[in-house]
Amino acid sequence: MSRTSNITKNGMKKGPWSKEEDDKLKAYIQRYGHWNWREIPRFAGVSRCGKSCRLRWMNYLRPNVKHGNFTKQEEEQILELHSKIGNKWATIAAQLPGRSDNKIKNYWHTHLRKRVVKKDDDQNENKIVHDETSESVNDPSTLISLVQDNDDIEALWATLSTESIASSYSSSAELSSTMFNSSDCLVSSGDSMQTYTHGDFWTDPFLADFDAIRS
DNA sequence: AAGGGCAACAACCGCCACCTT
DNA sequence: CAAGGTGGCGGTTGTTGCCCT
Numbered sequence: 001m002s003r004t005s006n007i008t009k010n011g012m013k014k015g016p017w018s019k020e021e022d023d024k025l026k027a028y029i030q031r032y033g034h035w036n037w038r039e040i041p042r043f044a045g046v047s048r049c050g051k052s053c054r055l056r057w058m059n060y061l062r063p064n065v066k067h068g069n070f071t072k073q074e075e076e077q078i079l080e081l082h083s084k085i086g087n088k089w090a091t092i093a094a095q096l097p098g099r100s101d102n103k104i105k106n107y108w109h110t111h112l113r114k115r116v117v118k119k120d121d122d123q124n125e126n127k128i129v130h131d132e133t134s135e136s137v138n139d140p141s142t143l144i145s146l147v148q149d150n151d152d153i154e155a156l157w158a159t160l161s162t163e164s165i166a167s168s169y170s171s172s173a174e175l176s177s178t179m180f181n182s183s184d185c186l187v188s189s190g191d192s193m194q195t196y197t198h199g200d201f202w203t204d205p206f207l208a209d210f211d212a213i214r215s
Numbered sequence: 216a217a218g219g220g221c222a223a224c225a226a227c228c229g230c231c232a233c234c235t236t
Numbered sequence: 237c238a239a240g241g242t243g244g245c246g247g248t249t250g251t252t253g254c255c256c257t
Contacts, residue, residue, distance in 0.1 A: 016226080037243070051228090051242095055227085056226085058244095087246065101246080102225080103224085106225080109247095110224075111223090
């Protein structure tokens with residue numbers, strides 16, 4: 001599962017890491033830390049560029065890196081986070097201890113994306129039904145029921161942005177504050193809705209991104 | 216048994232933001 | 237303020253192994 005080894009023009013090795021290289025890098029970083037990635041290969045005695053060393057360390061050699069399969073719970077977590085913040089792999093990885101952004105990204109592309117694409121197709125079919133009834137969407141209480149049906153507020157906003165109702169709200173934040181005037185905020189979670197406290201870690205960046213998209 | 220296609224994953228590449236000088 | 241260096245991030249590629257015909 002790796003590339004054939006080769007040497008770059010500046011003498012740096014490319015391709016798969018050998019056990020010996022791993023051992024050298026790991027031993028050095030565990031002893032001295034990663035104070036300067038560009039210099040580390042020289043001091044650690046490996047013919048790799050600093051970037052390559054950093055990647056190897058972050059994705060594979062770090063002591064707390066998990067190497068096994070992703071659990072069902074981790075899958076759900078990735079799907080949920082991705083639905084809210086998109087391809088922010090580093091941010092997602094920060095919430096899954098022991099999983100690197102690269103691993104999560106790969107896992108997404110090979111396993112989870114297909115699942116989401118299929119789900120989107122199903123939602124598009126549902127959206128056609130909503131489009132036919134969108135003329136009746138003119139108050140927040142109706143919007144709440146729509147969100148519950150639609151499963152995803154971002155998708156809902158995208159839908160509404162083409163409707164006259166969208167002009168009534170300057171931002172998704174205003175929309176959501178109108179919709180959820182209690183201290184709780186609804187966000188999507190896989191196939192079911194969950195309730196999160198307003199101002200939650202997840203809702204804030206989500207809404208910020210949301211506004212950035214609109215502006 | 217062979218080989219073609221696809222899935223899985225490690226690693227590379229380019230870009231960007233931040234920091235230092 | 238500008239320029240250069242560095243780390244970090246996300247997209248993409250390349251290789252291997254497995255499965256199916």
